[in-house]
Structures are given as structure tokens and as C-alpha cells.
Amino acid sequence: MAKDTILQILALFADTEEISKEYKLKAKAGEDLTLFTATNMDPLHMALENTIKQIAIKRQKGSRFLKLTSWALYHRTEFQQLIGSVVVLINNLENLFPAPQAQVTLVRQEAAEIGDKKFLQVIENVAKGVHSLLRTAAQEVLPGHKFLKIVVRGQAQTGNMYSSNWRGTATGASSQYDSVEVEKGGKALIGEILGDYGKGFWDD
Known part of the structure; x- marks a missing residue:
């Protein structure tokens, strides 16, 4: 069961890579392929990203919360269908192998450090249907x-x-x-x- 699920996820990642290559080939020479930049991001999302980065820097290591939130913010629109398929498969894996308590605790702690209600609402919204642990953590501390x-x-x-x-x-x-x-x-x-x-x- 777990092996079959992982193979399906790898196949979806391969599809994503092909889409990425096609996107790059269609781009004009010198065009910035970044999904969002400082000039076209919503100010609230920019402020949220900066806040999460500061938390990651304070911990002096790559923050799982930063990675989860950045993924939800930047890729949800472009790859919604692929992400949806991967999420279903990952949820199946998580049912087989629940997340370690240490991981759950860390995500909750970092959500609490965000604190700002506007930021937490953004996280809750973009994580809906994308990452249940991230969304739950935001909901739990949302005042x-x-x-x-x-x-x-x-x-x-x-x-x-x-x-x-x-x-x-x-x-x-x-x-x-x-x-x-x-x-x-x-x-x-x-x-x-x-x-x-x-x-x-x-x-x-």
C-alpha cells in the first residue's frame, strides 16, 4: 500500500517537472520565471513571508513551517490539480504513518509565534485542501x-x-x-x- 502510494506520488512529481519545463520553454528570453516577486506579491503575503523567515532565522535552521507556508502560498494556484492529487496520496500515507508528535508540536509552536490574526487567516485559507496539519495549526491559534x-x-x-x-x-x-x-x-x-x-x- 505505502509503496504503491509513493510510486504514484513520484509519477505526479514527474508530471510536474514536465509542466515546469514546458513553462520554461514558452518563457521569453530573460523573463523572470519566479511565480511571485516583491513587485507583484500582495503586501499582506509579503509581510507574512518576512515574518516566517525571521522565525526560521531565529531558529538558525530551515523551518518546516516556512517550507509548508511558502509552498501553500506560491504553488497552490499554478499546480492545484497536481497538488490535489498528491495531497490525497500523502493523506493516505499519513493515515498509515501518522506525523511524529515532535513535528506536530513544532508546527503549532511556529504558528503561535506568527501571532498576527491577518497572517494566520491567510495561512488557514491557502492551506485548505493542501496541508491539513498546517491549516489546523493556524486554526488552533487564530484568535x-x-x-x-x-x-x-x-x-x-x-x-x-x-x-x-x-x-x-x-x-x-x-x-x-x-x-x-x-x-x-x-x-x-x-x-x-x-x-x-x-x-x-x-x-x-
Whole structure:
């Protein structure tokens, strides 16, 4: 199964190489074959690329997040059909051999370092149907609402809470809480109650 899948991926890469050669042959003499340059890229994409490069430089090695995001940004339009086929095959491989936890953790960490909501929305959008791990990482850190200096004097609920029998999804836009203070006698739940808890959180 894995061998057949890899052979199919190699065949698709060979097709991609032929398309690339044809693209090069059709180009005019001296024409820049780069898909995007500083003069024709969207300013938001340029800023995102620079931010990711800074993270990669800080880590002093080639960042997997940089490679994944650059691939999604630059090649999704030109090779959508080929990428779609490769993605299906890669997903099949990932089902057989799940990504190591260290890789998942690294992509999540680097998504968190991006921080900027606009950048994360771009990453989430371009990674849709291209790389599920990249898109999920962006979704997990994409902020929904931001609350500042919350003071709880009585009872308050401001986020999500999941029971052990919860089987739904927990991925998506999240909220940020900056400085939450619960005064003496107060009670706060930072989230929704999802699942069957029996006795409610507010029941004494």
C-alpha cells in the first residue's frame, strides 16, 4: 500500500517537472520565471513571508513551517490539480504513518509565534485542501475575541470546558484573555461546558 502510494506520488512529481519545463520553454528570453516577486506579491503575503523567515532565522535552521507556508502560498494556484492529487496520496500515507508528535508540536509552536490574526487567516485559507496539519495549526491559534483586564467578583464563565465524554471538535477560532482576576468568593469558568457533566459547574 505505502509503496504503491509513493510510486504514484513520484509519477505526479514527474508530471510536474514536465509542466515546469514546458513553462520554461514558452518563457521569453530573460523573463523572470519566479511565480511571485516583491513587485507583484500582495503586501499582506509579503509581510507574512518576512515574518516566517525571521522565525526560521531565529531558529538558525530551515523551518518546516516556512517550507509548508511558502509552498501553500506560491504553488497552490499554478499546480492545484497536481497538488490535489498528491495531497490525497500523502493523506493516505499519513493515515498509515501518522506525523511524529515532535513535528506536530513544532508546527503549532511556529504558528503561535506568527501571532498576527491577518497572517494566520491567510495561512488557514491557502492551506485548505493542501496541508491539513498546517491549516489546523493556524486554526488552533487564530484568535476569536480578546478580553482585557477581567475582574470576577461573583460568578463568571468566559471560555470552553469539555467533559471526558465529549466527542465533538475543539479546533477553530479561540478567544484570548489578558489578565483575569477572580476576587475572594468569586467563581469563574473560562469556557463553555461541552459534554455531559451531570452536576453542573455552578451547582454547589
